[in-house]
Amino acid sequence: MLFAQTGVLELVDGSCKLQCGETTVMCSVTGPIEPKARQELPAQLALEIVVRPCRGVPSTREKLLEDQVRGVVTPVLARYLYPRQLAQLCFQILESGEPEELYSSKELSACINAAFLALVDAGIGIQASFASVCLSILEDGQRLLVNPSQAELIESRSTHVLALQLAAGAKKVENLLLLESYGDFDEQTLLQVLQTGEEACVKTALELRKVIEQKLQKDFVWR
Amino acid sequence: MSTMILPGDEFHLESRENVLLGPGAYCDPRNQKVQPVTAGFEVVTETKKNVSVHVEHNSKRYIPAVGDLVVGLITGSFSDSYRVSLSNFSTPVTLSYMAFPNASKKNRPSLKVGDLVYARVCKADKELEAEVECVDSSTGKDAGFGLLEGGTIAEVSLAFCRELTFNGDYPLLSLLAKNAQFEVAIGINGKVWFKCDDIRHTMACYRSITECEHRTQSEHKSIISKHFKTLLNSVP
């Protein structure tokens, strides 16, 4: 389901290419570096987040994605370790895997997971692990799908993106970082989404851990 | 050594007292919890007085820490100090004119923009600009720092650099030494400076170091001899 590789780019400090179903994103992280004067924050790490679409020019849709990713990453970063510094997070969508005019859920979830791997690859301090999944509820309101395919997404009644902060070997959920919902749903469904989403997030986080394990092996190959 | 640890996991510490935090370990000021902030291998060293803990990880961007020996590039000069870059795009550090052996108001060092220096980090507060020095500040004497003339630089990852510096048994440099005579200065900021008598040997060292970083130790010997053979047997 999830394929990822870290250290795919040379000139940035951390990078990863992540494929989740039909969606593929590339993420790069550079930092901590010297910020421009207008970016600098006196006590903490400033973030520059760039999301670039697969086709066409960046629009408000990408701005929203940037903001959502920022909301997830900011609370987990150990930002006070790097005052007056800057980290650049850059996302390039390689394959969208969803109708871009209508949805951005799968891209968002893939970007969050990619951000985690790239930040770890860059060695920028983060206080906890995090993972994200995309869920959708089919038209009948009964079936709940984790990481739906493009066809399932279009047919769904509502879609949700969930990102969780995980601790203790990615087994304990510490915090809810993001819950974006689109479509028609009620409280009961949302609670169900949270429950199923939690299991799925833990599962995703364990897969991300495997990727990091491979990364460490590659990093210390000369040992 | 080989327990993998990720941000959000817990260190395997028996007591919470007298813990020294190394790179990759962070104490959250809100709940005083010691936790890893980078992914890598957990290293816990216990001494009689205290326990030190750090995460051994590999990265590319150097963050200055006091006592590190670094190779820097002079990028500018001011009335009383040089601006030195330790890695591209990072915040530059300063090298005061007074941080040289036998320095005085009249005796100015003669480094130029573009020169490489071997220096030691002497101040590294994260809120302030870091400082480096080219003198042993405890004695005020020359300690082998200063201008690195000629030669070239191979940029390698930080963990590889640390291995080259601190592990005297690591065979790469001695293998190189069997093939060539060279001067070397390893900056912990990921820059290995070296200089041989002629370009061909320097080039062979450059190619060997950059290739060996991505290969297992058992392959190093054959990589080195391959590069030296191709470079020295071809007619100039």
Add this chain to the structure above:
Amino acid sequence: MAKEIEISTSEAKFLIEALRQGLRSDSRKFEETRDVGIKFGKDYGDVTVTMGKTKVHCRISCNIAQPYEDRPFEGLFFISTETSPMAGPQFENGNNTGEDEVLCSRIIEKAVRRSGALDVEGLCIVAGSKCWAVRADVHFLNCDGGFIDVSCIAVMCGLLHFRKPDVTISGEQVTIHPVEEREPVPLGVLHVPICVTFSFFNPEDAEENIKGESNNEICLLDATLKEELLRDGTLTVTLNKNREVVQVSKAGGLPMDALTLMDCCHKAFKITETLTDQINEELKLDAESRNKYAALLSSENARVS
């Protein structure tokens, strides 16, 4: 461009001195290009091209638009080459006013669009009111020199690989057939321009306006990032397999004489030939992998006469 990559005098001297002795840091010969890798994605018009460590992704897309009033029989074609900090922190997001960026996008624009590589008349659906607008989005992922050459290959591979939905026209009624319903149609590509970039070094440091015996200029093919940072002059030649020179671009730098230029063009042609063959080969392989059952389902039965 934001901050530049800084390079020390020692490294620069070493690199130039090594070149004088005929050595490049990646063990290549002067006139040796790096291997080009072409990988197509799942969708039509999705291609990643690598050359050494340089990596570029190109995505072709299309939609229906209105043609320009003064050119009612032509479709639209855009190439967007925007850089982002992904290719390296020296690139600033959304700021493509740097000299290198502008030069890169202009050369690609000239090589592909202005040379008529894409048959824009074939994009017309209803003259004066409806046409296809084809877009090529070039994404720079990793920069190790040779962005122009790689981008050009990526755009051309994308255009050759892309399929647009089929349309039927009955009077004013235009029907677009979804990909599932009817096999999409390829674009009309008239020729395949290939850019080849040469870099010049002047190791003697004695600049002469007239080429004399004393300046032993060095000419490199397909420079890496470090070589690009230190070069004294550059030349980009764009050619196609039909031996047509599409453009020659030399923006300043070391002066060169006509004979060297001719010589470079001949060298570039050899590269153009091999690259065009490679592109066609990769396209064929991709088409075969997409259409495993073609041979089985073919209506051409093996008839025994």
